[in-house]
Amino acid sequence: MEALQFTSLLVAATLRISVPYVFAAVGGFYSERAGVINIALEGMLLCGGFACVAVAHAAEGAGMGGAAAAWLGVAAAVASGAGLGALHALVCVRFGANQIVSGLGINLFAAGLTKLLLSLLFGSSANSARIGGIPNLEIPGLADWSLTRVLFCTPLVWLAILVVVVSHRVARRSVFGLRLHAVGENPEAARSLGVSVLRMRWTGVLLSGGIAALGGAWLALEQHQFTAGMSSGRGFIALAALVFGKWTPRGAAVACLLFGCAEALQIQLQAGSFGIPAQFLQMLPYVVTMIALAGVIGRSRAPAALGQPLQP
Amino acid sequence: MILAEIEETRFGRALRSIAGPLLAIVLALGAGALLVLALGSNPVEVYGRLLDAIFGSAYGFGQVLFKATTLIGTGLSVAVAFRAGLFNIGAEGQMVLAGLVSASFATLLGDTWPAVVAAPLVLLVAAMTGALWATIPAVLRAYLGVHEVINTIMLNFVAFALASWILVEKLALFESVHTAEIPLAARLPRLEGFVPAFRGAPLNLALAVQLLLCVACFLALWRTRWGYEVRATGLSETAARSAGIPVRRRMVQAMAVSGALAGMSAANFVQGYKYYFEEGFSAEAGFKGIAVALLGGTHPLGIVPAALFFGALDRGGFVINALVPKEFVDILQAMVILLVIVVAGRTAFARRSGRAARRHAQEA
Numbered sequence: 001m002e003a004l005q006f007t008s009l010l011v012a013a014t015l016r017i018s019v020p021y022v023f024a025a026v027g028g029f030y031s032e033r034a035g036v037i038n039i040a041l042e043g044m045l046l047c048g049g050f051a052c053v054a055v056a057h058a059a060e061g062a063g064m065g066g067a068a069a070a071w072l073g074v075a076a077a078v079a080s081g082a083g084l085g086a087l088h089a090l091v092c093v094r095f096g097a098n099q100i101v102s103g104l105g106i107n108l109f110a111a112g113l114t115k116l117l118l119s120l121l122f123g124s125s126a127n128s129a130r131i132g133g134i135p136n137l138e139i140p141g142l143a144d145w146s147l148t149r150v151l152f153c154t155p156l157v158w159l160a161i162l163v164v165v166v167s168h169r170v171a172r173r174s175v176f177g178l179r180l181h182a183v184g185e186n187p188e189a190a191r192s193l194g195v196s197v198l199r200m201r202w203t204g205v206l207l208s209g210g211i212a213a214l215g216g217a218w219l220a221l222e223q224h225q226f227t228a229g230m231s232s233g234r235g236f237i238a239l240a241a242l243v244f245g246k247w248t249p250r251g252a253a254v255a256c257l258l259f260g261c262a263e264a265l266q267i268q269l270q271a272g273s274f275g276i277p278a279q280f281l282q283m284l285p286y287v288v289t290m291i292a293l294a295g296v297i298g299r300s301r302a303p304a305a306l307g308q309p310l311q312p
Numbered sequence: 313m314i315l316a317e318i319e320e321t322r323f324g325r326a327l328r329s330i331a332g333p334l335l336a337i338v339l340a341l342g343a344g345a346l347l348v349l350a351l352g353s354n355p356v357e358v359y360g361r362l363l364d365a366i367f368g369s370a371y372g373f374g375q376v377l378f379k380a381t382t383l384i385g386t387g388l389s390v391a392v393a394f395r396a397g398l399f400n401i402g403a404e405g406q407m408v409l410a411g412l413v414s415a416s417f418a419t420l421l422g423d424t425w426p427a428v429v430a431a432p433l434v435l436l437v438a439a440m441t442g443a444l445w446a447t448i449p450a451v452l453r454a455y456l457g458v459h460e461v462i463n464t465i466m467l468n469f470v471a472f473a474l475a476s477w478i479l480v481e482k483l484a485l486f487e488s489v490h491t492a493e494i495p496l497a498a499r500l501p502r503l504e505g506f507v508p509a510f511r512g513a514p515l516n517l518a519l520a521v522q523l524l525l526c527v528a529c530f531l532a533l534w535r536t537r538w539g540y541e542v543r544a545t546g547l548s549e550t551a552a553r554s555a556g557i558p559v560r561r562r563m564v565q566a567m568a569v570s571g572a573l574a575g576m577s578a579a580n581f582v583q584g585y586k587y588y589f590e591e592g593f594s595a596e597a598g599f600k601g602i603a604v605a606l607l608g609g610t611h612p613l614g615i616v617p618a619a620l621f622f623g624a625l626d627r628g629g630f631v632i633n634a635l636v637p638k639e640f641v642d643i644l645q646a647m648v649i650l651l652v653i654v655v656a657g658r659t660a661f662a663r664r665s666g667r668a669a670r671r672h673a674q675e676a
């Protein structure tokens with residue numbers, strides 16, 4: 001019984017931890033499939049979290065209910081993420097500048113901007129005021145058990161699953177998905193067939209920002225507030241998950257669950273205190289990521305034109 | 313564009329490589345002024361205070377030089393790796409581990425050796441630590457093909473956790489977050505002893521060390537066969553391989569040098585300022601090194617002015633805090649990065665794409 005309890009808690013925790021990774025990784029998919037490296041996922045998470053809290057807090061102040069305000073915050077998160085995506089696209093699609101550096105610059109920009117706005121709006125350099133958040137659905141029978149509660153009663157978890165399923169179909173079956181693929185593999189050939197490479201890349205990067213920012217909104221809504229630097233490297237792990245998942249939405253989502261499981265295990269073990277220092281458990285997801293990448297590489301092939309600006 | 317036309321002479325190239333970063337800085341400061349206005353402050357007043365903090369006194373300038381010293385080291389580190397075609401985003405972690413290991417080594421060494429031996433020895437240990445840590449992602453990249461960007465980022469987090477564990481469990485003094493002070497022999501002398509005007513500023517001999525390293529890197533990269541092979545690897549791996557250059561070995565070596573440089577950046581704080589290792593001592597210098605390297609055109613001699621600029625902004629954050637939140641400086645730095653790759657990126661980063669393509673089009 002105890003083992004069942006442990007497993008159930010572990011799976012539930014894995015799901016909760018994986019949600020921001022999944023959003024960020026699927027976001028990364030749209031950008032990288034189009035041939036644009038997206039290190040800026042980290043900043044998009046951060047920006048999404050802040051926009052969500054700032055707008056939700058303002059809406060609550062205007063007399064809106066907690067849940068409605070939170071959903072408005074989620075919409076704001078998507079918009080802010082797309083805004084950062086637009087900046088990334090401007091720098092490296094429009095101007096063809098180095099995509100890795102652009103991503104790093106945007107991460108720095110997002111970290112600075114959220115801290116600046118944090119101190120302006122909430123008068124603190126560490127955390128925001130508290131917001132209500134999106135309540136779980138009270139479905140009888142399902143809401144009682146931690147695993148089914150996470151899986152069936154949490155709206156943003158549904159959204160995460162939906163995003164993966166839809167992205168998977170988009171990638172495989174839709175004209176848009178195939179064009180995105182073509183643009184990332186061989187932009188010259190795509191262009192010769194009348195596909196606007198620049199427009200596809202812009203779309204990919206904007207989608208990337210909007211979806212990744214949902215992960216930031218999840219983080220902020222889970223904690224009912226924004227704290228400075230709360231993305232804490234998740235964007236980078238999501239990027240690794242994307243590589244591990246061979247640049248497909250489904251593969252990336254599975255990789256996210258794997259990394260999420262490593263982290264959940266860390267928390268569970270820490271609670272159990274088996275005498276392993278906390279810092280070693282903190283390293284776990286990063287070490288797992290490195291080993292996973294070293295093992296999978298060769299079987300995972302990047303889009304051929306990844307990182308290369310389009311020649312005019 | 314005018315810039316493209318004056319490109320071909322040697323003087324023109326030099327002018328162009330300076331014009332780009334300068335234009336980026338001017339544009340960033342302009343955008344920053346708009347941001348200050350939006351925040352309801354006066355840009356003239358903010359920038360005035362910034363300038364005053366930098367040039368207003370020898371003490372202030374000493375502080376800028378002190379901050380620039382670390383940034384020269386990390387900027388150089390990123391630049392050397394970049395010349396080999398590698399992104400070292402792990403300078404931060406390499407620097408943190410090197411700081412910890414060199415501080416504990418210095419304590420073990422004690423006062424048995426004279427300063428002329430002890431101080432360089434501690435610096436060497438810092439270099440070796442950084443080099444070892446950087447070798448991990450380099451080997452994974454060169455021999456397994458795993459992109460070094462992700463691995464260097466991952467290793468940063470591992471390094472932070474490792475350093476935190478060693479510090480908390482083994483080395484930290486009671487109820488503190490730093491190690492014991494290193495012995496006198498391992499310390500680098502303060503420059504205020506030679507230049508009284510710098511009194512109070514923690515400027516120390518690490519500045520001279522970093523400047524020497526700049527010159528050494530320039531000579532190594534542009535005046536030796538090894539440097540030629542490293543740069544060839546960075547420009548085109550396939551071309552370098554077919555020319556018989558041991559591409560993988562050069563990658564790993566360049567990354568090790570890069571790590572060593574990042575490691576030695578820790579000396580400014582550990583051996584020259586506080587004389588101990590403490591958590592967070594790096595103040596993100598490793599990450600800022602990426603911006604410094606970029607602004608400096610990934611050239612050892614361009615890095616010095618770039619580090620001065622970023623060092624000045626770091627120092628400026630403290631003094632403008634009364635007018636606008638100090639994070640304004642972070643945003644300014646981010647804008648410089650984005651603008652420099654848009655404006656000047658064509659000289660250093662988009663070599664293969666932008667300029668080569670244009671020249672090719674002209675010739676055709």
